[in-house]
Amino acid sequence: MTHELEFCQADSSSTEEMFALLTEHGPNQWNFLPEDGVKSEMQDVADGRAAAILAKDGEKIVGFAVAYPGLIRFPKLTTSKLDQSKFGYIGDVVVHPNYSGRGIGSSLLNQAKAFLSASGVVEVHIDCHEENAASRGMMRKAGFEELATFHDPDRRFVGSRRTWLGQSIVNSAPY
Numbered sequence: 495m496t497h498e499l500e501f502c503q504a505d506s507s508s509t510e511e512m513f514a515l516l517t518e519h520g521p522n523q524w525n526f527l528p529e530d531g532v533k534s535e536m537q538d539v540a541d542g543r544a545a546a547i548l549a550k551d552g553e554k555i556v557g558f559a560v561a562y563p564g565l566i567r568f569p570k571l572t573t574s575k576l577d578q579s580k581f582g583y584i585g586d587v588v589v590h591p592n593y594s595g596r597g598i599g600s601s602l603l604n605q606a607k608a609f610l611s612a613s614g615v616v617e618v619h620i621d622c623h624e625e626n627a628a629s630r631g632m633m634r635k636a637g638f639e640e641l642a643t644f645h646d647p648d649r650r651f652v653g654s655r656r657t658w659l660g661q662s663i664v665n666s667a668p669y
């Protein structure tokens with residue numbers, strides 16, 4: 495990387511390239527990435543149900559994070575008594591391996607949090623395999639703290655088979 499990356503919000507024309515980046519560089523032993531789920535996430539971005547923050551090197555997308563306002567992804571583990579509209583969820587995050595370890599993932603999370611905050615969200619959730627060290631490092635750097643860690647055998651097939659659920663507060667709660 496010889497020049498600064500640009501961070502911007504995706505539009506529907508970005509989703510084909512995002513799909514290709516995620517299906518090529520997202521899969522590893524820790525991640526649960528069924529093709530149907532990735533396609534429906536891309537459709538959510540195209541239809542505006544979710545926003546995607548892109549990291550671009552020139553014209554090329556080298557990373558992204560998908561942000562859902564108004565979604566409680568794990569309702570049974572959510573203790574705050576806020577209206578659903580006050581919750582946000584960050585779905586898939588990926589950075590091209592040629593660009594990893596440079597703070598791009600955590601910058602994407604911070605920008606996804608800023609987008610959710612501007613949408614009126616108070617509490618943002620995110621999750622990964624508890625042993626996914628790169629994800630955990632990225633989430634820690636972006637200010638996420640543990641909300642729960644739980645046995646998740648339907649989505650985690652290696653190691654402890656547990657999911658780490660993180661939260662970050664991005665607005666003061668309305669009372």
Ligand SMILES: CC(C)(COP(=O)(O)OP(=O)(O)OC[C@H]1O[C@@H](n2cnc3c(N)ncnc32)[C@H](O)[C@@H]1OP(=O)(O)O)[C@@H](O)C(=O)NCCC(=O)NCCS
Nearest residue numbers: 520588589594595596597598599600622627628629631632
């Ligand atoms: C996870 C991912 C998005 C991180 O992107 P990134 O741009 O490298 O993230 P950042 O540079 O912001 O932060 C990564 C942090 O984790 C640390 N880290 C990376 N790999 C690590 C490892 N194997 N063990 C321990 N720490 C590790 C980095 O050192 C860095 O922390 P530091 O700056 O304090 O040293 C990227 O690795 C990726 O796309 N992986 C494949 C897809 C994936 O797993 N997505 C997340 C699923 S929830």
